[in-house]
Amino acid sequence: MKYLIINGSPRKKNTWSIVKQIESNLDGEFEEVHLIKEKIPLCNGCFKCFEEGESECPHFEFVNPIVEKIKECDGLIITSPVYALNVTGLLKNFFDHTAYFYHRPSFFDKKALVAVSTAGAGHNKVAKYIDETLRHWGFNKNYKIAIAFGAREHPEAKEIDKIDKTAQRFRKDLESKKLHGPKFMDLIFYNAWRAMTQADEPNLADKEYWENTDLVNHEFAPIVKLNIIQRMCGKLFFFIFKRMF
Numbered sequence: 001m002k003y004l005i006i007n008g009s010p011r012k013k014n015t016w017s018i019v020k021q022i023e024s025n026l027d028g029e030f031e032e033v034h035l036i037k038e039k040i041p042l043c044n045g046c047f048k049c050f051e052e053g054e055s056e057c058p059h060f061e062f063v064n065p066i067v068e069k070i071k072e073c074d075g076l077i078i079t080s081p082v083y084a085l086n087v088t089g090l091l092k093n094f095f096d097h098t099a100y101f102y103h104r105p106s107f108f109d110k111k112a113l114v115a116v117s118t119a120g121a122g123h124n125k126v127a128k129y130i131d132e133t134l135r136h137w138g139f140n141k142n143y144k145i146a147i148a149f150g151a152r153e154h155p156e157a158k159e160i161d162k163i164d165k166t167a168q169r170f171r172k173d174l175e176s177k178k179l180h181g182p183k184f185m186d187l188i189f190y191n192a193w194r195a196m197t198q199a200d201e202p203n204l205a206d207k208e209y210w211e212n213t214d215l216v217n218h219e220f221a222p223i224v225k226l227n228i229i230q231r232m233c234g235k236l237f238f239f240i241f242k243r244m245f
């Protein structure tokens, strides 16, 4: 298994101690991306990724190598400490540069383990935000570990137990290669973006992506099996959004 670790912490301390404990439960290769070292300039809001395609981003050379690593990995481990009740600016800047994946979801066969540390507050909310972001990108399943360290620098026994159990569930799920069915909200967002490609004046970069990948002809990414209810919901959401747009 190839694991990619995207570290949103500027240092290797509390959050990194969770990563080390996760690693002790997994077998395989680990590649590390420390966003602090990547020196990605701030997103300047030019909209080029949305409107002209991600390769037109003025920071493509910084962002794309990381995106390619995500495409190549079997499992993603993504981390952030809580900063001012949110992810770090480092991780948020990376998410801003990859926001085009909301329009053009891609990673339908990927699974992630989200690791968040905090002193006292915001850890569950931040882990949920990272999970939601990845789901918008298309990720199939995300596991979450969120720990309040207080004044400590390392997890205590019951937290280690929780990390181990979650990391082992993540590993087994990856090894099974099973793809889980989409959640209700995944079907809604997928079909909203799909329907937007059918609008009178669609976003051309999005339309090209949805058509070239043939996703436009499916209620959800075809590699993910849908039950009859999910398929009917997908059709219904597409029909409603198409009329709206």
Ligand SMILES: Cc1cc2nc3c(=O)[nH]c(=O)nc-3n(C[C@H](O)[C@H](O)[C@H](O)COP(=O)(O)O)c2cc1C
Binding pocket: 009, 010, 011, 012, 013, 014, 015, 016, 080, 081, 082, 083, 084, 085, 086, 117, 118, 119, 120, 121, 122, 149
């Ligand atoms: C700029 C900054 C903002 C922070 N904001 C919060 C916060 O809103 N709530 C909180 O409980 N801890 C906050 N913390 C504490 C860190 O989340 C906590 O110490 C974390 O475990 C540090 O992880 P690290 O060792 O990977 O840097 C903040 C720390 C820094 C440096």
